[in-house]
Amino acid sequence: MTTRPLLLTGGHLLDPSIGLDGVGDLLLIDGAVASVGGTIAGPDDAVRVDCRGLHVTPGFIDVHCHLREPGREDVETIATGARAAAAGGFTAVCAMPNTDPVTDNQAAVGFILAQAAKANSSRVYPIGAISVGMNGVQLSEMGEMVAAGAVAVSDDGRPVVSAQLMRTALEYARTFGIPVADHCEEPTLAHGGVMNEGVISARLGLKGIPSESEEIMVIRDILLARRTGGRVHLCHMSTWGSVELIRWGKERGIPVTAEVCPHHLTLTEERVRQYDTNAKMNPPLRTQRDVDALVAALKDGTIDCVATDHAPHHNDEKNREFSDAPNGIVGLETALSVLMTWLVTPGTISLSQLVEKLSCAPARVFGLPGGTLRRGAIADVTVLDAGASWTVQGGDFRSKGRNSPWLGATLTGRVARCIVGGRQVHVRDASA
Amino acid sequence: MTGLGKDLLDLESLSAAQITAILDTAEPLKAISLRAIKKVPTMRGATIVNLFFEASTRTRVSFEFAEKRMSADAVNVAIGNSSVSKGETLVDTARNLEAMKIDMVVIRHQASGAARFLAERIESNVINAGDGTHEHPTQGLLDLLTLRDRWGSLEGKRVCLCGDVLHSRVARSNIHGLRKLGAEVAVCGPRSLLPNGAEEALGVTVFDRIEAAVEWADALNILRLQLERMTAGYIPSLREYNRVFGVTRERLERAPRDLLILHPGPMNRGVEIDSDVADGPHSLILDQVTNGVAIRMAVLYLLRGGRPDLAAAGSAAGE
Numbered sequence: 001m002t003t004r005p006l007l008l009t010g011g012h013l014l015d016p017s018i019g020l021d022g023v024g025d026l027l028l029i030d031g032a033v034a035s036v037g038g039t040i041a042g043p044d045d046a047v048r049v050d051c052r053g054l055h056v057t058p059g060f061i062d063v064h065c066h067l068r069e070p071g072r073e074d075v076e077t078i079a080t081g082a083r084a085a086a087a088g089g090f091t092a093v094c095a096m097p098n099t100d101p102v103t104d105n106q107a108a109v110g111f112i113l114a115q116a117a118k119a120n121s122s123r124v125y126p127i128g129a130i131s132v133g134m135n136g137v138q139l140s141e142m143g144e145m146v147a148a149g150a151v152a153v154s155d156d157g158r159p160v161v162s163a164q165l166m167r168t169a170l171e172y173a174r175t176f177g178i179p180v181a182d183h184c185e186e187p188t189l190a191h192g193g194v195m196n197e198g199v200i201s202a203r204l205g206l207k208g209i210p211s212e213s214e215e216i217m218v219i220r221d222i223l224l225a226r227r228t229g230g231r232v233h234l235c236h237m238s239t240w241g242s243v244e245l246i247r248w249g250k251e252r253g254i255p256v257t258a259e260v261c262p263h264h265l266t267l268t269e270e271r272v273r274q275y276d277t278n279a280k281m282n283p284p285l286r287t288q289r290d291v292d293a294l295v296a297a298l299k300d301g302t303i304d305c306v307a308t309d310h311a312p313h314h315n316d317e318k319n320r321e322f323s324d325a326p327n328g329i330v331g332l333e334t335a336l337s338v339l340m341t342w343l344v345t346p347g348t349i350s351l352s353q354l355v356e357k358l359s360c361a362p363a364r365v366f367g368l369p370g371g372t373l374r375r376g377a378i379a380d381v382t383v384l385d386a387g388a389s390w391t392v393q394g395g396d397f398r399s400k401g402r403n404s405p406w407l408g409a410t411l412t413g414r415v416a417r418c419i420v421g422g423r424q425v426h427v428r429d430a431s432a
Numbered sequence: 433m434t435g436l437g438k439d440l441l442d443l444e445s446l447s448a449a450q451i452t453a454i455l456d457t458a459e460p461l462k463a464i465s466l467r468a469i470k471k472v473p474t475m476r477g478a479t480i481v482n483l484f485f486e487a488s489t490r491t492r493v494s495f496e497f498a499e500k501r502m503s504a505d506a507v508n509v510a511i512g513n514s515s516v517s518k519g520e521t522l523v524d525t526a527r528n529l530e531a532m533k534i535d536m537v538v539i540r541h542q543a544s545g546a547a548r549f550l551a552e553r554i555e556s557n558v559i560n561a562g563d564g565t566h567e568h569p570t571q572g573l574l575d576l577l578t579l580r581d582r583w584g585s586l587e588g589k590r591v592c593l594c595g596d597v598l599h600s601r602v603a604r605s606n607i608h609g610l611r612k613l614g615a616e617v618a619v620c621g622p623r624s625l626l627p628n629g630a631e632e633a634l635g636v637t638v639f640d641r642i643e644a645a646v647e648w649a650d651a652l653n654i655l656r657l658q659l660e661r662m663t664a665g666y667i668p669s670l671r672e673y674n675r676v677f678g679v680t681r682e683r684l685e686r687a688p689r690d691l692l693i694l695h696p697g698p699m700n701r702g703v704e705i706d707s708d709v710a711d712g713p714h715s716l717i718l719d720q721v722t723n724g725v726a727i728r729m730a731v732l733y734l735l736r737g738g739r740p741d742l743a744a745a746g747s748a749a750g751e
């Protein structure tokens with residue numbers, strides 16, 4: 001099935017991967033970028049979209065989300081997750097393997113791709129488990145999973161406790177050219193913790209998770225990457241100490257990359273004061289010092305990219321005592337706007353830098369197609385309205401999850417269109 | 433502002449004036465418990481549920497006496513024989529109780545923040561009778577009343593909380609209440625049982641040695657050491673705890689001034705406190721229990737919108 005050519009006219013083309021920053025047209029034909037910049041006449045049968053006043057960027061890529069299928073289709077499916085991704089400007093997302101059953105074999109990888117194809121929305125790239133059943137003992141069949149379409153391995157949600165298993169995973173994954181993404185958490189230190197350990201946990205009487213539980217694993221993983229030459233990708237970094245350790249590793253040329261989530265870049269543990277379970281996630285919200293260090297690290301490249309850690313939960317599970325509520329928040333549909341509101345509007349980073357962190361960098365880090373509007377690249381494009389102002393309402397989410405700390409917040413910047421393979425998978429209703 | 437609002441969830445969010453109003457209200461209510469007929473009609477018709485998700489004898493009985501002496505209708509719900517054990521959520525339990533048209537809920541729960549969680553979801557007044565390791569405001573208030581009875585004022589007095597501050601809701605309520613009323617507060621215990629950064633987080637001085645605390649303080653509030661802290665690895669043994677941190681007669685004899693002794697109970701005699709001290713001349717432990725009833729009467733009364741100056745009116749009329 002072919003789609004008609006798509007011609008986006010008069011938009012502000014913004015693509016740091018090729019130094020594009022100015023008004024121009026973009027022509028997409030047969031799922032690829034046919035022409036970029038200047039005035040393009042385009043073929044007669046092209047669908048023309050007036051993008052004046054909007055920014056046209058390479059499609060965003062989320063290297064870390066939880067789509068819950070198979071296993072918890074009541075809280076998200078691959079279809080609803082993919083549509084949420086599209087609504088948030090993500091043309092591709094990487095689905096973590098902590099499903100039920102765990103995505104730890106080629107058949108499970110194939111199932112996710114099949115469901116994604118049926119959903120016919122944003123691309124979904126499966127991440128396979130590091131260990132069988134994510135049990136932290138036996139390596140999963142990474143070779144077959146990569147052949148089936150997995151783009152990385154991770155036991156996310158659980159740390160790789162055994163240093164020996166992590167070492168072997170880095171070595172084995174290196175064979176197949178994929179990164180090993182680790183959820184850095186030293187489990188004996190973090191045990192029972194439900195928020196950042198600090199002033200507020202002491203006052204609220206909630207068990208804290210010290211920064212060191214993350215940092216101990218960060219430095220362990222960096223040292224193992226040095227030993228093995230395997231590529232380690234550090235998930236959802238949350239502390240200033242982690243930033244210093246990653247900087248140390250990168251300065252030495254160790255193959256380490258890292259991601260940070262919008263919530264860790266914008267919120268602090270103060271949000272937990274009223275026991276708000278939508279401010280409960282793992283790693284937890286930390287302090288202003290950590291937020292400042294993470295923002296600086298994103299800006300200077302110590303942290304490579306933004307990832308959402310989109311984690312839908314049922315309202316009944318979140319609507320309970322803080323210590324018993326599950327970790328995680330939804331993020332796909334708010335990521336761009338939250339970062340525009342907190343980082344771009346005040347001038348901390350430019351919109352171009354944000355596009356680099358949401359699109360170009362994740363493509364580079366995970367070796368995925370896209371992340372660029374270069375001629376010949378896949379036609380994955382996000383169109384955004386940088387001036388739009390909107391109020392977050394759970395009922396408007398495409399995701400089944402409503403567990404967002406930004407419900408009721410008024411944000412700046414919104415995704416207008418999401419184009420995958422030259423086909424528009426999300427068009428925001430202008431009246432909405 | 434001396435009104436309390438809808439709920440009593442913690443002392444951290446109360447002002448000195450609000451705390452003082454509760455203590456002042458409790459003062460004349462004490463007399464009710466000394467009469468032959470220990471009952472005033474003040475809260476007649478009010479329905480109160482004592483919702484206890486954790487075992488408690490002292491606090492539950494104290495609340496129950498307070499409710500009955502104020503003529504409220506009280507129902508005790510304990511987790512062991514409620515539908516909670518069948519998997520019902522806290523919010524459903526509360527809504528069902530409220531559907532029976534109750535006025536107040538006294539909640540004891542193992543999760544920090546549970547009282548607030550409930551208060552945000554039901555119309556009834558909610559009184560926190562201990563939420564996890566967060567706060568136990570009525571215990572804090574009765575400790576304040578007990579000390580104020582002795583000293584007249586807490587201003588400039590020095591109180592040290594001894595023991596497992598990390599897991600103690602009593603400690604948090606005491607620290608906030610004492611500081612708001614002008615007392616200096618310290619904590620003393622093994623660092624593994626103190627919140628990391630307690631000085632900054634809670635505004636207290638930290639003593640590593642009980643001897644230093646004894647030398648500094650005007651009163652020691654000795655916290656219960658839960659026996660499971662040893663099995664969980666926070667301390668090596670109860671024996672060593674007693675030898676290093678136990679409040680003993682020998683240690684108290686070195687105090688430069690008379691030192692008042694409080695303990696929220698239940699006590700582990702021979703662990704955090706020796707019997708000589710618990711039963712000694714400076715112990716206020718039973719006064720605490722007596723004052724607990726008056727404090728809870730005052731809180732119930734004030735939350736129902738009662739005027740502080742009329743709290744004991746029923747009592748006066750009955751005499």
